[in-house]
Amino acid sequence: MPDYSTHFSVSRFWGKLRDGAKNMGLDLAYSALVLYYALQDPNMPKWAQAKAYGALGYLIFPADAVPDWWPGGYTDDAAVIAAALGAVAMHIDDDAKQSARSKLRDWFGDDASGAGLLT
Numbered sequence: 001m002p003d004y005s006t007h008f009s010v011s012r013f014w015g016k017l018r019d020g021a022k023n024m025g026l027d028l029a030y031s032a033l034v035l036y037y038a039l040q041d042p043n044m045p046k047w048a049q050a051k052a053y054g055a056l057g058y059l060i061f062p063a064d065a066v067p068d069w070w071p072g073g074y075t076d077d078a079a080v081i082a083a084a085l086g087a088v089a090m091h092i093d094d095d096a097k098q099s100a101r102s103k104l105r106d107w108f109g110d111d112a113s114g115a116g117l118l119t
Contacts, residue, residue: 004057005050016060021107024074026115031081032059033100034117038092048088055084082118 013036021029035052038044044052058080085092097117104112 003054004061005053006057007061008053008057012060013056018107024077026104026108026112027118028074028078028081030100030104030112030115031085031118032056033103034092034096035081035084035088037096037099038088041091041093041096044088044091048091051084051087055080078118085117
């Protein structure tokens with residue numbers, strides 16, 4: 001399996017989320033933001049960082065299994081993000097979740113209040 005963490009960059013991540021959050025759905029956007037903010041914790045173990053960076057790299061990779069512009073194109077991205085969340089869940093704190101929710105509210109107002117983690 002390719003190492004998608006090499007495709008991660010902060011600027012590409014923010015561009016993808018800013019431009020595509022509505023199309024990908026609020027739950028996927030929220031889940032990706034939670035992973036991103038969890039990575040800001042210096043105590044996150046290296047293996048958990050690798051999982052999170054890999055999943056976020058896959059999300060922004062332009063040629064993944066199902067192109068994002070196809071109907072249902074974010075299904076594979078959602079599966080990868082959900083798997084990463086499950087793998088690193090014990091290392092995600094409430095601060096990461098709150099930061100993600102706050103960012104969604106900045107972008108979408110009250111429409112973002114129903115977003116939840118992919119499981």
